[in-house]
Amino acid sequence: MYRSHTCGELRSSHIGETVKIAGWVQTIRDKGNIIWIDMRDRYGIVQIVAEKGVVTDEVIAQLKDLGREFVVQIAGEVIERYQKNPELPTGDIEIKATEVVLLNASLVPPFTIEDQTDGGEELRMKYRYLDLRRNPVQDKLKLRHKVSLETRKYLDTVDFMEVETPYLIKSTPEGARDFVVPSRMNPGQFYALPQSPQTFKQLLMVSGYDRYYQIVKCFRDEDLRADRQPEFTQIDCEMAFVEQEDVLNTFEGLIKHLFKTCRNHEFTEDFPRMTYAEAMERYGSDKPDIRFGMEFVNLNAVAQNKGFGVFDDAELVLGITVKGAAEYTRKQLDALINWVKRPQIGAKGMIYSKCNEDGTFKSSVDKFFDQAALAEWAKVAQAEKGDLILVLSGDTDTVRSQMNELRLHMGTEQGLRDPNVFAPLWVLDFPLLEWDEESQRYHAMHHPFTSPKKEDFDLIDTDPGKVRANAYDLAMNGVELGGGSIRIHDKKLQGRMFELLGFTDEEAKEQFGFLMNAFEYGAPPHGGLAFGFDRLVATMGGSDSIRDYIAFPKNNNGRDVMINSPSPLANEQLTELYLDTLPVEK
C-alpha cells in the first residue's frame, strides 16, 4: 500500500497516528537544522517536518536532496504544529517524517505549479499535464465532473435514458463543415464526424425511446474562438409527445438543479422569456446579457429631421443610457469612439450627450441640437442628471449589432457583468430561415428539421423569411448555453422544408432519406434541445473561456500544441486509404 491517507485529509483528529502519504513536492523550506516540505496531491497539501536531533540524519539528508515536483512517499507521525496555518485545511498538523522513499525524481518544471503560476498560456498548453496539477485548473475540471454527474442524476430521475450514437456517420451539406474520416474498406468514400447527433436522436424518438439524452462529443470544422473548440461536448436531449412548454420546463428544471447542486445557487423565480424579435429590438442580440439594463432606446422621433444628415439618412437612431457616466472625459469618449470605429465593430462614428448635474446637456452635436432637443433625448432615453447617452445610427441590423457590442463593452467597463451573478433568459420564436447572400438562398437558422409555427404556415409560400419557428435558446450572461426546437414529424412538411432550403427531391432523399423513410412508420411529435456543456460549465465557473474546463483543449488554430496535432500522414498510410494530398497554394 502506497499510502494510508491522502495529503488533504489529515486533521488534528489524526494527531498521534502513524501515517504514510504519497504525492508531489510542492515547496521545500530548508532552515538548516529544520526542514519543511509541502506535499501535494489531488486532495490538498500537508506539511512534512524534519528536525535535526529529532529524526535521523539520513531522513534530513534525503529531504534535502528533493526538488520541486519529485514524487515521494513519506511515513511519519501526525503531530500538532507549534505554529498553525489557518490558510490550510491541514494547517493545524504536520507529519514528523521517519521514512522517506523517493518514488520518482522530476526535472525542474518550466513554470511554477502554483495557483498563481508564472507560466504563460502557450507554455501551460505545451505542458498541459503539469498545468493540470494546479489547483485552479483542477477545480474547474472538478466542477465539470460534478455538472456531468448531476446532469445524469437529474435526467435519470425524470426518466431520460442515455443512448450512445455513432461517431462515424455521413457528411451532410447543411450547417458547419464536417470533419471527415476516410474509409479504408470503401476506397474513395468517407465518414463524417457528427456536428451533433441530431438525426439519430430523432430516429430514437421514432423508435419509442421517448426521453433520450447523451453527454456527447460533437465536431465542427470551423474557425475557433475562446468559447469554441473543434470538438466540444453537448448535453443532447430529445423528448416525444411534448410541446415547447414541456421541453422548456424540463430543462429549466435541469439548469436549476445543476446550479443548486454544483454552485449552491438557487433560482427561485421562473426564467424570464423574450421573443427573438424583442431581444433584437431591446438588446440587438439573440443572447442578451440581462445582468444589467442599458436597453436600446429608439431615438428616431427626437433625433431625425433636425438637420443632422447622419441621423436623417439613417434607418434607425439608437441610444443607450449609461448611468452615472456623465463625468466621462473627452479622452474617454474619444477612446469609445475609436473603439466603435474599429473594423470589428465598423461604426462610422458615435454621438454622445452628457446629462450634466446642473441640468444642462453637452453633446458632440450641439451644432444641430439645442438644449431643448437634447432634453427630449434624455426624456426618451430615461436619462437623469449625471447619465451619459451614447448614440449610433445606420441600417437597422447593422446599428443593432454595433450597439450590442457597445452595450456589452460599456457593461464590462462599468463593472456590471459580475461573473457571480447569473441571468438566464429563454429566447423564443426564432425565425425559421435566414437569407444567405452568398448562396442566394434560405438557410435553416436552427436546422432543417425545425417546425414552423402553425400560425405562420401561410407565410411559407408568400414570405418564407418571416416564418417563425418553434425554436428556442437558453441564454445566460450573454452566452448561448443551448437551444432546440420542436421538430417536424410529418414527411410532407419535411419535404416542403427541404424544398425551401433548395434541395431537390433526389438530394433530400440522398442526404436524409433514412429520416424521411422513418417518418413513414409512425413518428411521434417530438422536440428537444442541446446544451453546450463546455460553455455551461465555464459560465457556472464564471469564466469566458471554455479552454480551462477542457482537460486537453486545442488552440485557436485547432492545434494541440502538446501532442502537436494535426500532423502529416506517412505515404504508406495515405496509399492504404486511397488518398493523395494537394500542394498548399501560396
Add this chain to the structure above:
RNA sequence: GGUCCGGUAGUUCAGUUGGUUAGAAUAUCGCCCUGUCACGGCGAGGGUCGCGAGUUCGAGUCUCGUCCGGACCGCCA
C-alpha cells in the same frame, strides 16, 4: 479570407532618439540559518533578443517577409 496585439534569461517582463559589457523579479545551483508556510541572508550560473533578408559606420530597437501564440470579424444549421 481579414483585422489587431504579442514573441528579449527556465519563467514573467523592462529595455529611452538606432550607440559602452542587454537589465529586474522569480525560478535554478552553492553556502548560512531550529518554527517556516510568498521563509530569510549572502553569492553564482543562466541570453542564436522567434527566424530570414534589408537600411545603417552601428539594429533587441527601423523596414519587408516568414513562423509561432493570443483576441476578434467573416464563418460556426
